[in-house]
Amino acid sequence: MKEPSNPTSAPTGRAVQFESFGGPEALSVREVPVPQAGSGQIRVRVIAAGLNPMDWFMTSDAETAARFGLSLPRGFGTDYAGVVDQVGDGVSKFVVGDRVFGGALSRAVADYIVVDEAGTIVAGGEVHRTPDGVDDRTAATLTIAGRTAAAALAVVKPGPGDTVLVGGAGGGVGVFAVQLARLAGARVIGTGSAASAEALRALGAEPVAYGDGLVDRVRALAPAGVTAAMDLHGTDTAQAARELGVPDERITSIAAQIEGITPANGANATPGALADIADLVAAGRLRVSIAATFPVEQIREAVDLQAARHVHGKVVIDL
Numbered sequence: 001m002k003e004p005s006n007p008t009s010a011p012t013g014r015a016v017q018f019e020s021f022g023g024p025e026a027l028s029v030r031e032v033p034v035p036q037a038g039s040g041q042i043r044v045r046v047i048a049a050g051l052n053p054m055d056w057f058m059t060s061d062a063e064t065a066a067r068f069g070l071s072l073p074r075g076f077g078t079d080y081a082g083v084v085d086q087v088g089d090g091v092s093k094f095v096v097g098d099r100v101f102g103g104a105l106s107r108a109v110a111d112y113i114v115v116d117e118a119g120t121i122v123a124g125g126e127v128h129r130t131p132d133g134v135d136d137r138t139a140a141t142l143t144i145a146g147r148t149a150a151a152a153l154a155v156v157k158p159g160p161g162d163t164v165l166v167g168g169a170g171g172g173v174g175v176f177a178v179q180l181a182r183l184a185g186a187r188v189i190g191t192g193s194a195a196s197a198e199a200l201r202a203l204g205a206e207p208v209a210y211g212d213g214l215v216d217r218v219r220a221l222a223p224a225g226v227t228a229a230m231d232l233h234g235t236d237t238a239q240a241a242r243e244l245g246v247p248d249e250r251i252t253s254i255a256a257q258i259e260g261i262t263p264a265n266g267a268n269a270t271p272g273a274l275a276d277i278a279d280l281v282a283a284g285r286l287r288v289s290i291a292a293t294f295p296v297e298q299i300r301e302a303v304d305l306q307a308a309r310h311v312h313g314k315v316v317i318d319l
Contacts, residue, residue: 012034013034013112014029014031014032014296014319015030015110016029016109017030017074017075018073018075019072021059021061023056023307024300024303024304027299027300027303029299034112035112035113035114037087038088040118041088041091042086042100043086044085044112044114044127045082045083045085045111045112046081046108046112046319047083047140047318048080048081048082048139049080049081050079050080050140050141050144050314050315051079051317052079053172053306055076055078055106056306056307069122070105075106075107075108076107076108076109078104078105078107078143079102079108079142079144080108080113081099081100081138082100083097084096084097084100094129099129099130099136100127100128101142102143104121104126105122110319113125121144128274131278131279131282133281134281137293139278140316142274142277143274145176146176146266146274147266147267147269147273148176148254148264148265150270150274151273153180153184154270154273155252156229157228158184158185160184162186163186163225163228164187165190165191165226165229165241165246166188166191167229167232167237167240168231168233169188169190169200170190170196170312172311172313175313175314176277178190178204178205182205183280183286187222189218189221189226190206191210192210193209196312199289199312199313203287203289215240228241228246229241229244229251230254230264231251231252231253231254231255232254234255235258238252238258252264289313290315291311291313292305292315292316293315294318295317302317
């Protein structure tokens with residue numbers, strides 16, 4: 001096993017853990033043993049961890065947690081970014097000092113995590129090299145939201161000549177989906193609150209208020225019609241798209257199962273999609289809106305903000 005020449009690892013480090021199922025009140029910052037990288041693994045000194053709605057949803061109750069294979073006690077958070085500080089035998093793609101980002105299901109908000117060099121988010125953890133020009137906070141927002149947005153675009157396949165309706169356009173997945181659709185050449189109409197209108201315009205979307213009357217408001221904006229839709233919040237946008245004549249095969253959702261509509265799952269994103277997104281960020285062609293950052297000691301306040309589902313952009317924990 002190859003260690004840093006001047007190790008700074010402490011025998012214990014901080015980790016956010018669930019000791020009971022529930023809301024943010026069930027989260028605690030604990031001192032835990034620093035994990036050691038085994039064969040085919042790397043250890044990452046985490047610098048930032050991005051939050052996603054799935055993080056708190058998975059641990060809201062025992063039944064939901066069981067569907068994701070989670071049991072107590074459990075860590076928290078999936079998206080991370082940091083620096084490799086230990087590599088195990090057989091690792092060939094990473095060395096100590098490499099900047100990396102990725103996903104480790106329900107254990108990313110910790111000073112140190114161990115991930116497999118060739119794992120997945122669910123099994124062993126996923127790791128990618130962070131491109132030059134992408135800071136750690138930004139890198140910590142990419143994995144879940146970027147993969148999910150890429151999967152949604154793969155379903156509806158937007159391109160020049162398309163007008164795409166995006167529900168929840170200002171949320172964590174929405175900020176990626178809007179920009180990726182625009183980069184594909186599509187016109188984008190994004191739903192949001194009045195307060196999010198300027199943020200949506202900055203992403204390249206034409207804002208429209210969600211809620212009652214959505215179909216009429218979209219018709220007024222796009223009298224020639226809407227050709228595709230991504231519902232990134234619930235079911236209202238998908239139903240509105242149907243009323244607007246969008247065929248089911250060009251509608252997708254990420255937060256609900258709707259009969260006849262193909263859901264988008266980040267786990268099914270095309271190989272290389274996340275690396276492509278990171279490269280777009282590095283090149284300045286895709287920007288990530290970070291709505292708020294919190295020190296790890298304020299994890300409950302951060303999750304409260306994330307869980308309210310009204311934040312415009314991503315919430316990041318600093319470690």
